[in-house]
Amino acid sequence: MTEEFEAHRARLRAVAYRMLGSTGEADDALQDAWLRVSRADTGDVENPAAWLTTVVARVCLNMLRSREHRREEPLERAAAMGVADPEEEALLADSVGLALLVVLDTLAPAERLAFVLHDMFQVPFDEIAPLIEKTPAATRQLASRARRRVKGAPSPSADLPRQRRVVGAYLAATRGGDFDALLALLHPDVVLRADRAVVPTPEPVLVSGAQPVAKGAMASLGRAQLAGLVLADGRMAVAMLVHGRLRVLLRFTFDGDLISGIDVVAERERLAEIEVGMPG
Template identity: 60%
Template sequence: MDESQWLLERFEEDRTRLRAVAYRMLGSASEADDAVQETWLRLSRADTGEVGNLGGWLTTVVARVCLNMLRTRASRREEPLDVPGRQDGPPVAPREGEYDPEEEAVLADSVGLALLVVLDTLAPAERLAFVLHDMFAVPFGEIAPMIERSPAAARQLASRARRRVKGASPVPEADLARRRHVVEAFLAASRRGNFEALLALLDSGVILRADRSAGPTPVPLTLHGAQRVAKGASVAARRGRFTRPALVNGSPGLVMAPGGRLFLVLAFTIVDDRITGIDIIADADRLGRVEVAVLDA
């Protein structure tokens, strides 16, 4: 077997793990595939004769590739891909093979959509330090050179990211669990378009407010009463497929994040296990002030 064939087979052994690293770094399946492909190109051109740990070398390379992609993304801060249910502008057709909503949904579930949302708010170096250390057990001594920091500084970055991921809630644990149950029931009923189940969760005087970026109208929308809110939630069933629970400003809510980038948030007001208010936020400035964290399993 010649060296090029050996390298290819060795790379294929690591491909799944490298894609897992890249997906958690980038939050996008297509971008993760691009990063893995770039890693292969660099391997095929490199002199690895003196590399003792090829798996570690590949992890370092894919991490550096992802770090560069994150920095480029931050400098131009792209808008998220168009997603089902958005009606505030003409749909943007992705390039062929660029975005597979079903694959993204499966991957997001395997990692945790709320986690991807929080990771997207981190600085590139914070994200790298947290992902490599907390998810793939890479020592800080190996992470530090990638971000041009000391091991102690890399540890501090990961710790800061960890606090953002876990978040904090002023709600007592028992109340948090009850609210989460209500929110998850609302999501399940919305996905099924189950009007009666939605009515059972909504207070008769519930008020839903959606900013103008949330659609379907070009102006802010307000709905009053359980009947109108339940009907609106039923109509938005397609969005529910791409929405997951998260901690939103310290209380259970819902997030929609195609490609791991926050697109829309539902914040709930819940009194006596009934939903009395829903605030749908999609405006970029307002989203920037929303604190999202992971809901513990």
């Protein structure tokens, strides 16, 4: 089975990355899967590709479930840990779509597995169902529910194109280190609020004025391994991912074409209350 595993490694890694959202965790999943494969009796395996996919998927499902039970790393520590190859991480995120990774991170483990395997890798529901101990019909419902989350509800905001243009320019300026361009997007009296999960202080952080807000934005966005545009409750926002997980969401208010307010959300409870979707 060694040759089969190597022959299908690229596809198996693609499955693991979409399940976990992190190259490091995807590689860990492949290593664990290989150990399981090497110890298994494979004499009766008729379809090695399908069987290997289910092994990797089961490992990923266990890893996703363990995330829900273990304590989250503090944001600063998680960001400081870095990744083995940030450039590869960014390229993979671009190929999948950062907004999709963000939405996938909001799904329950079984929903994510059903959607990824069926919708992205065309695995039949009757092969997915045993992995999550559901009937094929129930598995189909999980995938359908996940699909609705990925598709998202139509945005009620009529000025979404303007929001996208301004927030996209904000992201480009911070990524490119263009302080003057960032300053030009901010209202002189802009206010930034950041909850206590962003900065470990007794009270939420509040910063006023274009110059201080711009300086803070340039520094904070640099911590993110990945950042991109998403919808948050139907409005344009910037999502920041650390190790494939949604850790920070920047929500904006506007005064004409200028950003008048930035709400930096990192508390898990607050993030869970926000409906995150694809920007289209």
